[in-house]
Amino acid sequence: MSKRVVVLGIQWGDEGKGKIVDLLTERCEAVVRFQGGHNAGHTLVIDGKKTVLHLVPSGILRPEVQCVIGNGVVVAPDALISELETLEQAGVRPRERLTISPACPVILASHVALDQARERARGKNAIGTTGRGIGPAYEDKVARRGIRFGELADPQSCIARASELLDYHNFLLKERYADEPVSLDRVVGEIESWSAEFVPMIGDVAQLIDTVLKESGNILFEGAQGTLLDIDQGTYPFVTSSNTTAGAAASGSGVGPLMLDVVIGVVKAYTTRVGAGPFPTELGDETGRLLAERGHEFGATTGRPRRCGWFDAVLAQRACRLNSVNSLCVTKLDVLDGLPEIAICVDYQVRGEPLDQFPWDARDLEVVDPVYEWVPGWQQATAGIRTVEELPDNARRYLDRLSELMDVPVEIISTGPDRKDTMVLRDVFSPSASMGGQ
Ligand code: GDP
Numbered sequence: 385m386s387k388r389v390v391v392l393g394i395q396w397g398d399e400g401k402g403k404i405v406d407l408l409t410e411r412c413e414a415v416v417r418f419q420g421g422h423n424a425g426h427t428l429v430i431d432g433k434k435t436v437l438h439l440v441p442s443g444i445l446r447p448e449v450q451c452v453i454g455n456g457v458v459v460a461p462d463a464l465i466s467e468l469e470t471l472e473q474a475g476v477r478p479r480e481r482l483t484i485s486p487a488c489p490v491i492l493a494s495h496v497a498l499d500q501a502r503e504r505a506r507g508k509n510a511i512g513t514t515g516r517g518i519g520p521a522y523e524d525k526v527a528r529r530g531i532r533f534g535e536l537a538d539p540q541s542c543i544a545r546a547s548e549l550l551d552y553h554n555f556l557l558k559e560r561y562a563d564e565p566v567s568l569d570r571v572v573g574e575i576e577s578w579s580a581e582f583v584p585m586i587g588d589v590a591q592l593i594d595t596v597l598k599e600s601g602n603i604l605f606e607g608a609q610g611t612l613l614d615i616d617q618g619t620y621p622f623v624t625s626s627n628t629t630a631g632a633a634a635s636g637s638g639v640g641p642l643m644l645d646v647v648i649g650v651v652k653a654y655t656t657r658v659g660a661g662p663f664p665t666e667l668g669d670e671t672g673r674l675l676a677e678r679g680h681e682f683g684a685t686t687g688r689p690r691r692c693g694w695f696d697a698v699l700a701q702r703a704c705r706l707n708s709v710n711s712l713c714v715t716k717l718d719v720l721d722g723l724p725e726i727a728i729c730v731d732y733q734v735r736g737e738p739l740d741q742f743p744w745d746a747r748d749l750e751v752v753d754p755v756y757e758w759v760p761g762w763q764q765a766t767a768g769i770r771t772v773e774e775l776p777d778n779a780r781r782y783l784d785r786l787s788e789l790m791d792v793p794v795e796i797i798s799t800g801p802d803r804k805d806t807m808v809l810r811d812v813f814s815p816s817a818s819m820g821g822q
Pocket residue numbers: 393397398399400401402403424425426427428429678679680683684715716717718719798799800801802
């Protein structure tokens with residue numbers, strides 16, 4: 385019996401999804417990205433060797449695993465080429481194992497220019513996007529004027545359509561943002577070279593997945609960003625432009641929702657955020673700096689410092705429900721080693737009063753005061769520990785409390801960046817692992 389497992393982030397991204405996907409794909413035939421684009425930065429560390437992936441699924445370092453980019457992903461072909469080349473230089477052969485859906489929207493240079501022009505125009509209200517053209521590419525998809533990957537098979541007709549789109553983008557760049565237009569020659573040259581490069585990798589992703597399932601292969605769906613960056617459920621407008629939640633694993637790849645068996649929610653043992661927007665448990669003090677320093681909290685895509693704070697169980701619990709998370713993975717437990725006390729946000733208040741509804745608007749979330757529960761820390765290193773029994777008692781109590789607050793069992797614990805610094809407490813690929821039942 386094959387298992388279909390979704391791995392996604394429960395906070396604002398960078399929870400350590402890439403590491404967990406790499407670990408679990410040992411048991412998989414295929415790994416599928418289903419949303420986002422190269423705004424993602426997923427870090428894998430194997431025997432001390434670091435690989436950062438943006439668009440290529442995090443199963444690529446396992447030579448037998450098929451890597452799939454589903455229709456929900458916006459693809460920047462130039463970024464993908466440079467990622468493939470970096471992998472090749474490291475001795476990996478990604479091309480023969482990579483399949484890209486023909487329905488993936490293509491990110492053009494003008495999308496990047498528009499993303500950056502819009503951010504500049506927003507001034508102090510900027511979202512703090514990665515500046516990779518993600519938002520404008522999704523806008524064009526929804527407006528039904530975007531270029532899709534399959535169109536690269538017919539470069540002449542693709543160029544004709546891209547030229548129309550570029551006219552529109554350049555109008556906005558010049559007239560709305562007083563910015564430089566993007567030259568048609570550049571886009572024509574790029575489309576011709578992308579066509580030669582990518583046509584062999586384009587394939588019917590829904591069909592590929594179906595074939596793997598018929599052969600009883602396990603499939604892993606790799607989320608990017610995090611639940612709180614979801615365009616609908618996140619801290620709008622400080623979000624990304626795709627659905628990052630579990631339902632998108634189905635719509636963004638071409639399987640039905642009943643095909644998903646296990647949803648693993650990955651959470652950091654504390655919280656981080658890159659870019660602007662509300663962050664109730666953010667620490668502007670020495671502890672915040674300590675978490676940033678010990679957790680090496682710098683964005684894997686832009687290198688920006690990540691904002692740090694205590695674990696927010698109010699948001700995490702909601703995120704677990706939104707995704708039907710039935711298995712939790714807690715990462716970066718080691719970063720909390722040695723703290724005398726640790727806070728967990730268990731509720732919100734405004735002006736000393738409890739809230740009567742969840743603050744779904746970013747402006748309402750901006751003004752909440754976290755209600756903290758303090759728990760004792762542990763004065764022992766957790767890095768290098770291989771069994772849960774060897775963890776310090778207070779570390780186990782902390783994990784138990786997170787599990788209780790989110791009402792989901794903690795089944796994977798990560799205590800370091802390396803693949804081997806991970807404890808897997810339940811085999812999610814075993815036949816008894818299914819949605820709702822543990
Ligand atoms: P992703 O976007 O969710 O894949 O996460 P990122 O790769 O952007 O950020 C996670 C960072 O934490 C990376 O630098 C990882 O190498 C690192 N990391 C992952 N798990 C652990 C852990 O358990 N402990 C420590 N100290 N670092 C970790």
